[in-house]
Amino acid sequence: MNKVEILGTRETIYIEHLDNGLDIYMQPNDKVKNFYITLNVKYGSIYTNYKYNGEKHEDPKGIAHYLEHLMFNMPDEDAFEHFATLGSSVNAYTSNDVTCYEVFANSHFKENLSYLINMVYTPYFNKELVSKERGIITEEIKMYEDDPSTNLFRNLYENLFINDERRYLVSGSVDDIKQIKSDDISNAYKAFYKPENMFLIITGNFNPEEAVAITSSVMNNFGFAEEDAPELIKNNEPFEINNEYISKEMDVKKSKVALAYKIPKNNFKTLKLSRLELKLYLDIISKINFGTTSIINEELKSNGIINKYIGSRLEETDDYFIQIFIAETDYPDYFINRIKDTMSKLSASDEDISRKIKVATSNLIWLFDNIESINTSIQDDILNYGTVINDINVIYKSLSSETAEKIIEKLENNLLTISVVKPQN
Numbered sequence: 001m002n003k004v005e006i007l008g009t010r011e012t013i014y015i016e017h018l019d020n021g022l023d024i025y026m027q028p029n030d031k032v033k034n035f036y037i038t039l040n041v042k043y044g045s046i047y048t049n050y051k052y053n054g055e056k057h058e059d060p061k062g063i064a065h066y067l068e069h070l071m072f073n074m075p076d077e078d079a080f081e082h083f084a085t086l087g088s089s090v091n092a093y094t095s096n097d098v099t100c101y102e103v104f105a106n107s108h109f110k111e112n113l114s115y116l117i118n119m120v121y122t123p124y125f126n127k128e129l130v131s132k133e134r135g136i137i138t139e140e141i142k143m144y145e146d147d148p149s150t151n152l153f154r155n156l157y158e159n160l161f162i163n164d165e166r167r168y169l170v171s172g173s174v175d176d177i178k179q180i181k182s183d184d185i186s187n188a189y190k191a192f193y194k195p196e197n198m199f200l201i202i203t204g205n206f207n208p209e210e211a212v213a214i215t216s217s218v219m220n221n222f223g224f225a226e227e228d229a230p231e232l233i234k235n236n237e238p239f240e241i242n243n244e245y246i247s248k249e250m251d252v253k254k255s256k257v258a259l260a261y262k263i264p265k266n267n268f269k270t271l272k273l274s275r276l277e278l279k280l281y282l283d284i285i286s287k288i289n290f291g292t293t294s295i296i297n298e299e300l301k302s303n304g305i306i307n308k309y310i311g312s313r314l315e316e317t318d319d320y321f322i323q324i325f326i327a328e329t330d331y332p333d334y335f336i337n338r339i340k341d342t343m344s345k346l347s348a349s350d351e352d353i354s355r356k357i358k359v360a361t362s363n364l365i366w367l368f369d370n371i372e373s374i375n376t377s378i379q380d381d382i383l384n385y386g387t388v389i390n391d392i393n394v395i396y397k398s399l400s401s402e403t404a405e406k407i408i409e410k411l412e413n414n415l416l417t418i419s420v421v422k423p424q425n
Contacts, residue, residue, distance in 0.1 A: 008393035011368045014208040021196030026208045034106035035204030036371045043192035044097040046165035049233040052191040060179040062172020065094040070125040117218045148421045156419035159243045163235035191230040204371040247420040255332040262415040263321040288352045348404035
């Protein structure tokens with residue numbers, strides 16, 4: 001079993017690679033009484049076009065989410081009911097690039113881990129179950145269609161992306177899921193639900209050696225064929241947007257506003273930075289200029305333009321960084337103009353960067369006290385970088401204002417799209 005020490009935190013991640021290809025990442029914490037298990041599949045909503053076993057597949061949108069729903073059907077019982085008898089909380093979610101099955105509990109560690117593995121590696125779906133689930137998912141999609149936040153981001157991504165699959169709802173549309181057949185589900189499961197395309201993360205109060213022994217024992221009951229991994233077919237995403245602005249009236253009290261900047265990664269090639277370094281720089285620049293202690297946030301809050309703070313997040317695709325700003329406000333046009341104005345005057349002094357680095361490093365220590373947060377952090381590392389990042393503190397300390405200013409210079413002339421959900425007249 002490999003041990004990876006997270007520098008500057010006195011914390012250790014235990015890693016085990018099973019012969020069948022499954023990687024297990026563990027962070028034990030004896031300060032808590034509960035544990036959190038996630039079994040993750042590197043398969044999300046954007047993986048609809050792929051080659052597998054010599055055949056090309058073009059699946060309907062929403063198939064990964066559909067499959068996630070069906071996995072809770074077991075041959076002899078409902079998995080939700082079984083976990084309920086253990087006193088456990090079980091759930092699952094599908095995002096753009098991952099499907100995650102999660103269990104949160106404070107007892108029956110062996111039973112919870114064993115059953116989760118058995119559930120995910122026991123595909124049980126027939127035409128009747130697929131048809132039944134279609135009705136449930138249809139109602140879920142209709143609920144999303146009436147949700148203001150879902151509309152805000154759906155409109156944002158539809159205008160931001162031309163070919164990228166992120167422009168579609170993770171669940172797909174009602175018309176999309178009408179096209180999904182049992183054979184589509186089976187093919188997707190066979191292609192992606194294989195140990196070498198999955199990883200297990202366990203955090204909280206448990207014994208790593210026991211966890212590995214349980215996992216190995218349960219998985220020995222399954223036969224996993226040695227096959228090539230599916231080859232993803234990715235669409236070229238141009239440096240374009242569909243529309244600069246879109247608004248919709250809905251039943252909301254305040255306008256919901258989202259701005260998204262489409263930033264080509266090629267802009268930063270000459271800086272010779274790693275993908276992680278560049279992402280950390282962009283994140284810190286955003287926090288300095290738009291964070292809770294920034295000038296614009298204090299101004300907008302004190303003047304009653306926003307009630308809380310400017311929401312911001314940095315997303316990433318193969319070719320672009322996407323910087324998003326979000327707020328609820330009675331003055332959407334003013335908020336939009338202030339964000340645009342601040343983006344044209346970004347700054348990052350030594351003092352600013354030093355302060356944000358101290359906050360980031362202290363937050364990293366706090367992260368290990370929360371078994372759900374550290375589980376998610378490990379998941380992000382695996383999906384983005386293929387390994388656990390153990391030297392994040394060292395990288396933070398290497399950041400400089402000189403490089404930050406060079407990055408800021410290359411943040412000009414990026415594309416912007418805006419989505420607004422306004423109160424009904």
